[in-house]
Amino acid sequence: MTVKELRQKFLEFFREHGHAIVPGAPLIPENNPTVLFTTAGMHPLVPYLEGEKHPEGARLASVQKCIRTTDIEEVGDASHLTFFEMLGNWSLGDYGKREAIEMSFEFLTSPEWLNIPIKKLAITVFEGDAEVSRDDESAEVWKKLGIPDHKISFMGRADNWWGPAGETGPCGPDTEMFYYVGEGDPSQKSNPKTDSAKWVEIWNDVFMLYDKRAEGKYAELIQKNIDTGMGLERTSAVLQGKASVYEIELFTPLLAQIERLCGYKYEERLKEFRIIADHARASAFILAEGVLPSNLDQGYVLRRLIRRAYRMGRQLGIEGPFLSRISEIVINQMRSDYPELQDNKSFIMSGISQEEEKFEKTLERGLREFGKMSTDGKLSGKDAFVLFSTYGFPYEMTEELAKEKGIEIAKAEFDKEFKEHQEISRKGAEAKFKGGLADSDEETKRLHTATHLLQAALRRVLGEHVEQKGSNITVDRLRFDFMHPDKLTEDEKIKVEYSVNSAIKADYPVTWEEIPTEEAKKQGALGFFGHKYGDMVKVYTIGKGDDIFSKEICGGPHVTHTGRLGHFKIIKEEAVSAGIRRIKAIFEK
Ligand code: SER
Numbered sequence: 001m002t003v004k005e006l007r008q009k010f011l012e013f014f015r016e017h018g019h020a021i022v023p024g025a026p027l028i029p030e031n032n033p034t035v036l037f038t039t040a041g042m043h044p045l046v047p048y049l050e051g052e053k054h055p056e057g058a059r060l061a062s063v064q065k066c067i068r069t070t071d072i073e074e075v076g077d078a079s080h081l082t083f084f085e086m087l088g089n090w091s092l093g094d095y096g097k098r099e100a101i102e103m104s105f106e107f108l109t110s111p112e113w114l115n116i117p118i119k120k121l122a123i124t125v126f127e128g129d130a131e132v133s134r135d136d137e138s139a140e141v142w143k144k145l146g147i148p149d150h151k152i153s154f155m156g157r158a159d160n161w162w163g164p165a166g167e168t169g170p171c172g173p174d175t176e177m178f179y180y181v182g183e184g185d186p187s188q189k190s191n192p193k194t195d196s197a198k199w200v201e202i203w204n205d206v207f208m209l210y211d212k213r214a215e216g217k218y219a220e221l222i223q224k225n226i227d228t229g230m231g232l233e234r235t236s237a238v239l240q241g242k243a244s245v246y247e248i249e250l251f252t253p254l255l256a257q258i259e260r261l262c263g264y265k266y267e268e269r270l271k272e273f274r275i276i277a278d279h280a281r282a283s284a285f286i287l288a289e290g291v292l293p294s295n296l297d298q299g300y301v302l303r304r305l306i307r308r309a310y311r312m313g314r315q316l317g318i319e320g321p322f323l324s325r326i327s328e329i330v331i332n333q334m335r336s337d338y339p340e341l342q343d344n345k346s347f348i349m350s351g352i353s354q355e356e357e358k359f360e361k362t363l364e365r366g367l368r369e370f371g372k373m374s375t376d377g378k379l380s381g382k383d384a385f386v387l388f389s390t391y392g393f394p395y396e397m398t399e400e401l402a403k404e405k406g407i408e409i410a411k412a413e414f415d416k417e418f419k420e421h422q423e424i425s426r427k428g429a430e431a432k433f434k435g436g437l438a439d440s441d442e443e444t445k446r447l448h449t450a451t452h453l454l455q456a457a458l459r460r461v462l463g464e465h466v467e468q469k470g471s472n473i474t475v476d477r478l479r480f481d482f483m484h485p486d487k488l489t490e491d492e493k494i495k496v497e498y499s500v501n502s503a504i505k506a507d508y509p510v511t512w513e514e515i516p517t518e519e520a521k522k523q524g525a526l527g528f529f530g531h532k533y534g535d536m537v538k539v540y541t542i543g544k545g546d547d548i549f550s551k552e553i554c555g556g557p558h559v560t561h562t563g564r565l566g567h568f569k570i571i572k573e574e575a576v577s578a579g580i581r582r583i584k585a586i587f588e589k
Contacts, residue, residue, distance in 0.1 A: 014061035035166040037067035041088030055514040055536030058094035076271040078244035083282035085232040093223035126173035127154035153193035174206040203230040262316040272312040279309035280326035287348040321356035324349040366393030381413020447478040456550035457499035507563030
């Protein structure tokens with residue numbers, strides 16, 4: 001079964017079972033400052049899992065592009081990826097555990113669908129702890145469906161508890177489905193608890209019953225949800241009988257291109273090939289959403305991915321920038337499902353090449369310094385740290401170089417320096433966080449509402465060509481990118497601030513309704529340019545009767561009255577790229 005077929009079958013199955021197919025969301029979450037990337041299909045659905053009504057109903061399914069960086073060091077083995085696609089289905093207070101498990105089982109084993117022999121499957125279930133009891137109910141359902149006792153293992157929080165995706169949000173116990181990848185027939189005794197190397201997790205049904213709050217407490221959700229996630233690449237790999245995700249058709253053309261560039265065979269240098277292929281995909285998708293390499297947030301992750309891939313290329317003997325040539329294959333291969341790749345092709349390719357060039361310069365400079373520091377055949381830990389912190393020279397490269405030249409590094413001293421430095425930056429980050437507001441959820445809601453006011457004000461002051469290109473909210477500021485050809489004058493900035501503050505003073509109600517997308521457009525609701533919407537959308541209105549200040553298609557959440565916002569102040573106005581400006585704003589204390 002091809003990857004494409006698996007995507008289609010999954011959606012078809014859940015459509016037949018009454019689910020609305022919803023479009024995937026962007027990789028960069030729009031209004032969730034607690035995470036850098038969309039890490040799971042449930043991510044864009046958080047407000048609905050928390051009880052808001054979803055315009056498409058209570059049964060949903062999607063294919064969601066995701067990035068997870070927690071496993072970045074594992075990339076290179078057979079199953080870890082930073083960028084992957086997740087197939088998912090959801091019940092928003094609709095069906096429960098039994099039906100969710102029955103559907104998972106039917107999709108996996110029915111001859112009409114994936115046709116996996118039952119003996120190749122094993123299940124794990126939450127074993128319970130002081131707070132939440134053992135999930136015997138799930139185990140019973142699996143047993144009734146024909147999974148033998150010895151293939152159902154009970155495990156703890158580390159294995160069978162999911163979420164939240166950020167620091168706070170919906171979470172709960174889960175039951176996971178594993179596929180046998182060991183030699184021969186799955187033996188009577190083998191299961192993922194005792195024999196984990198022989199089993200690959202392919203699907204996860206989460207029972208989202210709790211909401212983790214900022215203070216670390218778990219509150220029961222009023223609405224009991226189901227959230228499932230199936231890794232597309234992993235499942236494709238096991239169905240195709242491949243030993244690793246890198247051997248499915250999404251990767252083989254990338255590996256072939258790397259072979260052409262370096263002369264090694266994939267089998268000879270698994271780790272380097274895999275890292276390059278994975279990072280080329282992740283980088284292309286991040287750049288496709290307008291993020292450039294930088295030292296901050298998503299830009300920093302992107303920078304790391306490109307530089308690491310570059311280093312792997314160097315280890316394979318590839319000279320100079322090459323990664324954009326791998327990403328180009330990613331673009332060509334995936335553009336029909338992800339048109340943003342094609343739309344931003346030159347931005348992606350040049351973004352990658354420019355970063356590689358920058359890194360080359362960094363390496364050259366580091367190399368020169370390294371030479372100066374190690375004239376006596378030794379490199380102190382302090383100097384190795386300076387190379388890393390001041391010259392951006394990766395420690396691995398220092399080590400590599402030292403080995404080549406027979407130079408000794410005081411590693412223990414480097415480690416000490418590194419640790420101290422980390423301590424300092426962690427303390428700094430904590431202090432910064434504590435300086436923020438006690439209730440981060442409420443503060444982000446206020447800034448989110450201010451973003452709507454800002455867009456409306458910009459359109460009033462500058463003209464209707466102003467259109468949102470991006471938005472990002474942290475606990476202490478909003479950032480809004482929009483189309484406008486020129487730098488704002490002082491006078492324009494004052495007018496925009498005044499307009500937003502007048503809307504705050506007017507204490508407008510903030511209300512929403514779900515209406516057909518067509519109707520929303522007819523009413524002049526602003527939408528996010530280039531965004532795919534379903535048939536029904538949520539529209540937020542600020543104002544009342546004849547006095548409507550803003551109307552936008554948006555998932556929320558928002559405050560209920562603009563009077564809840566503070567005094568709005570623009571702190572920065574700058575260019576992002578040609579024709580796109582960026583405003584950062586805060587509430588003045
Ligand atoms: N949120 C769960 C996961 O990511 C199921 O979708 O595994």
